Amino acid sequence: MKQLTVTAAPKPFSLVCDTIAPDKSISHRCAMFALLSDQRSEIKNFLQGEDTLNSLRIVEQLGATVERMGSDVTISPPATLSEPGTVLDCGNAGTGMRLFCGLLAGIEGHFVLTGDKYLRSRPMRRVTDPLRAIGAKIGGRAEGNLAPLCISGGALEPFRYQSPIDSAQVKSALILAALRAKNPSYYKESFLSRDHTERMLRGMGVEITKDEEGWIKIIPPIHPLKPLKITVPADPSSGFFFAVAAAITPGAKTTLTNVSLNPTRIEAYKVLEKMGADITFILKEDIYEPIGDISICYQERLRSITVDSNIPWLIDELPALAIAMATAEGTSTVRNAEELRVKESDRISATLEGLQRAGIQTREQKDGYDIVGGTLHDATINSHGDHRIAMAFAIAGVRFGMRIEDIACIETSFPNFYTILREISEVKDGN
Ligand code: S3P
Numbered sequence: 001m002k003q004l005t006v007t008a009a010p011k012p013f014s015l016v017c018d019t020i021a022p023d024k025s026i027s028h029r030c031a032m033f034a035l036l037s038d039q040r041s042e043i044k045n046f047l048q049g050e051d052t053l054n055s056l057r058i059v060e061q062l063g064a065t066v067e068r069m070g071s072d073v074t075i076s077p078p079a080t081l082s083e084p085g086t087v088l089d090c091g092n093a094g095t096g097m098r099l100f101c102g103l104l105a106g107i108e109g110h111f112v113l114t115g116d117k118y119l120r121s122r123p124m125r126r127v128t129d130p131l132r133a134i135g136a137k138i139g140g141r142a143e144g145n146l147a148p149l150c151i152s153g154g155a156l157e158p159f160r161y162q163s164p165i166d167s168a169q170v171k172s173a174l175i176l177a178a179l180r181a182k183n184p185s186y187y188k189e190s191f192l193s194r195d196h197t198e199r200m201l202r203g204m205g206v207e208i209t210k211d212e213e214g215w216i217k218i219i220p221p222i223h224p225l226k227p228l229k230i231t232v233p234a235d236p237s238s239g240f241f242f243a244v245a246a247a248i249t250p251g252a253k254t255t256l257t258n259v260s261l262n263p264t265r266i267e268a269y270k271v272l273e274k275m276g277a278d279i280t281f282i283l284k285e286d287i288y289e290p291i292g293d294i295s296i297c298y299q300e301r302l303r304s305i306t307v308d309s310n311i312p313w314l315i316d317e318l319p320a321l322a323i324a325m326a327t328a329e330g331t332s333t334v335r336n337a338e339e340l341r342v343k344e345s346d347r348i349s350a351t352l353e354g355l356q357r358a359g360i361q362t363r364e365q366k367d368g369y370d371i372v373g374g375t376l377h378d379a380t381i382n383s384h385g386d387h388r389i390a391m392a393f394a395i396a397g398v399r400f401g402m403r404i405e406d407i408a409c410i411e412t413s414f415p416n417f418y419t420i421l422r423e424i425s426e427v428k429d430g431n
Helices: 022-037 050-061 094-102 126-131 169-178 196-203 236-247 267-274 315-327 337-340 347-357 385-399 407-412 417-425
Strands: 003-007 014-017 041-044 065-069 070-078 109-114 137-140 145-152 160-162 185-186 209-210 216-219 229-231 253-260 278-287 291-297 331-334 363-367 368-372 380-384 403-404 426-430
Touching: 014 236, 014 417, 022 041, 022 070, 022 094, 022 137, 022 169, 022 196, 050 065, 050 070, 050 094, 050 407, 065 380, 094 126, 094 145, 094 169, 109 160, 109 368, 126 169, 126 185, 137 229, 137 291, 145 315, 160 363, 169 216, 196 209, 236 253, 236 267, 236 291, 236 385, 236 417, 267 291, 315 331, 315 337, 315 347, 315 368, 315 385, 337 347, 337 403, 347 368, 347 380, 347 385, 380 385, 385 403, 385 407, 385 417, 403 417
Parallel strands: 014 253, 041 229, 160 185, 380 403
Antiparallel strands: 003 403, 003 426, 041 070, 065 070, 109 145, 137 145, 185 216, 209 216, 253 291, 278 291, 331 368, 363 368
């Protein structure tokens, strides 16, 4: 089990970060959506993390030719997708597994999707149930709720589906399935989840519209889609770790360049701003997504906050935000975030366990927690195999010192995390 020891930064830092990991959500989608065109897609700055490389490998197993030059990737789709001779391994990636379910459900052939022990324990019924309702043949353990999942792809019915959960993974799986139906389909969520799928598919020529009641209409394309020509922006969820590092360290500053400024992805920065950090957003371009720079400066000791709305817009950042809350003056509260329990780990209990080990008082709720702000002490933290828990506590280490166990998971989303971390603190890794 690899572990990481982070020693508190000796002095305030000023970090300019133009190497934040490329966006994971967009990279997964690039790999998969390239299959919907009949021409070669060109993707620059594709995330070289384990999760997205697994998606790329699956796309190859389905018959595409993938060429990689560092982080530049080209994907030439096959004339027809082939039935792979072996299982498709999504590794740790819920996004990979759920979106591939939607994509493969409408393609002739037999496919088996599996993943690591964490992914094999995460709920899949949220996509397999609505897909089965439109004719998909999907089986799996626990009545189709747990991977390995086997899919016998074929014809799908158009649908009108109001999702009980606000999840971009569910929405994207259903939109991908809708592309294979003969007539338009309609999808509705009660709160807008991240909308990369809609933006990217629209850019590739799909007619996706939304009416005033919030129904997303997807018209199946008659022709193959335009190929992708995209530079993946930096991932705001990965950048947020270094945003928190600056917000909790007196005199510190972090500047993140070329980050996605998609409104569904930067809510955590707005929360940090409300807590007292000085944050500036500079919009630079808008290709598929708004993209720009974010700078975060320490201004004063952070103030406590209640976070109980817009949860889908900051769900991935809550572990890092918990570190900010733990240093704030007063008691912070998170509610309506039960989804945290079914992420790469149960992030409510993993976060609180780590904070308690570091001497912070917490109260666990079914759908969130209370964190009493104070001073963390150096502790040994179990990541529970969850990359965001590991990185959140590594960032706490920049201010207070921390040891994190089971850090291999960081490779799933942010392979150069350590290189950046080393710029602002002393880091030792070992077995
Ligand atoms: C993602 C959507 C979110 C997020 C995950 C990536 C995506 O999950 O937590 O890390 O790329 O669509 P849900 O849509 O299930 O909330």
